[in-house]
Amino acid sequence: MGDTQAAASLKSQEGSTVARTSKKQTPVVESPVAVAEREEIRSNSGSGAAPRTDAHIVIFKSGEGYFGIDIGIVQEIVLMQEITPIPGSATYVAGMTDLRGRVIPVAAFTTLLGIAPTEVNDDTRILVVENGAGHTGFIVDAVTEVMMVDEERIEDASALGSREHDFIVGIAKLDEHLVSLVEVTRLLVSADRDSALAEAA
Numbered sequence: 001m002g003d004t005q006a007a008a009s010l011k012s013q014e015g016s017t018v019a020r021t022s023k024k025q026t027p028v029v030e031s032p033v034a035v036a037e038r039e040e041i042r043s044n045s046g047s048g049a050a051p052r053t054d055a056h057i058v059i060f061k062s063g064e065g066y067f068g069i070d071i072g073i074v075q076e077i078v079l080m081q082e083i084t085p086i087p088g089s090a091t092y093v094a095g096m097t098d099l100r101g102r103v104i105p106v107a108a109f110t111t112l113l114g115i116a117p118t119e120v121n122d123d124t125r126i127l128v129v130e131n132g133a134g135h136t137g138f139i140v141d142a143v144t145e146v147m148m149v150d151e152e153r154i155e156d157a158s159a160l161g162s163r164e165h166d167f168i169v170g171i172a173k174l175d176e177h178l179v180s181l182v183e184v185t186r187l188l189v190s191a192d193r194d195s196a197l198a199e200a201a
Contacts, residue, residue, distance in 0.1 A: 067109070094107055107136065125143050154181070
């Protein structure tokens, strides 16, 4: 399947109907970090890992940067819909949403990165990814494309010398811009630790 066909396939999965969470009963939503921590020991292999060789990735924009996630863990891309806050949840968790009868936790990607959130507009999407035994939705500014990136165009992120953002596992050097390749498990665990430190301060 070509890049254009892959992008069209993902695009076709976007829903247009706003789902609403039932007010009669509060569903139990497992924290994405609870699942992520169980998967952390497998961070270099398995569904939560970013690609290490040629990368087939979904590229999206968040803030001023471009990021990529392995297409293998992307379940679907949906239009922005109603988000219900979860009392007592971590600061980076925007809330939960009902996705055709399945309740999933949702986090704003900008918040996970520690940058100011952007306004929701027609390009805003929820990127639903598989996270171990569960699913997590990431609110992103826009999903731009799906593409295969040759190994020669990917630089190991460890060369950047930043341990603070260890969830960035590679940098794809495209003609238009650089794309940070994200390892989802590390990202969620890192965000949870930062949230705990902020609450303790």
